[in-house]
Amino acid sequence: MDLLQKFQQYIQKEHLFQPKDKLLIAVSGGVDSAVLCKLCKEAGYDFVMAHCNFQLRGEYSLRDERFVKELAQEYGVAFYLKTFNTIEYAAVTKKSMEEAARDLRYDWFRTLLNDSKVAVGEREGSGPLNLTYILTGHHADD
Numbered sequence: 513m514d515l516l517q518k519f520q521q522y523i524q525k526e527h528l529f530q531p532k533d534k535l536l537i538a539v540s541g542g543v544d545s546a547v548l549c550k551l552c553k554e555a556g557y558d559f560v561m562a563h564c565n566f567q568l569r570g571e572y573s574l575r576d577e578r579f580v581k582e583l584a585q586e587y588g589v590a591f592y593l594k595t596f597n598t599i600e601y602a603a604v605t606k607k608s609m610e611e612a613a614r615d616l617r618y619d620w621f622r623t624l625l626n627d628s629k630v631a632v633g634e635r636e637g638s639g640p641l642n643l644t645y646i647l648t649g650h651h652a653d654d
Contacts, residue, residue, distance in 0.1 A: 519551045533644035535559035536592075536624055538617070539583070540649075541576030546583065548649035553587050560590040560643070562624060564617045566598040568609065594620045621646050 523529065537552060539545040539561045552559050563580040565573050577593065584591035594616075602612035625643045 516551060516554050520555055523555075529557075529645050531557065533558070534642055536621060536643045536646045537561050538621060538646060538648045539563050539580045541579045542649075544649035546649075548647060549583060549587065552647070553589075559647075560584075560592060561587075562592040562594070562621065564613070564620065565593065565595040566613050566616070567595060568598055568613075592624060 529535065535552065535557055537545065537549055537559050539549060541563070549559070549561060561580060561584045563577055565577045567573055569576075581591050581593070596613075596616045598609060598612050598616060601607075601616060602609050605612060605615070607615065625646060
């Protein structure tokens with residue numbers, strides 16, 4: 513059994529989502545989230561891609577942003593981008609960088625999931641997103 517079949521069987525077995533659902537896939541630019549996008553595309557799911565640039569790794573952060581945008585174009589799906597001043601947010605909230613990034617990321621994802629009026633520059637296209645679920649790609653040790 514190949515990876516796509518295992519992926520589809522797991523989704524069905526766990527009742528995670530249905531083919532009619534519209535998915536928001538959080539894509540970091542790493543292998544896990546890129547594979548998740550590929551599997552969703554091959555399985556025929558309707559999805560959009562969202563990428564957070566936390567501005568923590570200089571040119572590497574910009575490289576990931578470009579990669580994810582190009583991947584969205586390749587798959588013909590909408591691409592949503594949010595750039596954060598993570599260092600400032602962490603300092604103001606007195607949180608670790610990891611906690612700050614997690615807060616910023618999931619607050620934005622909830623906004624995309626729940627609000628059809630997303631600020632200009634954060635998304636391409638117009639009209640409500642009508643998203644059902646947020647997917648993130650992580651391996652067992654992540």
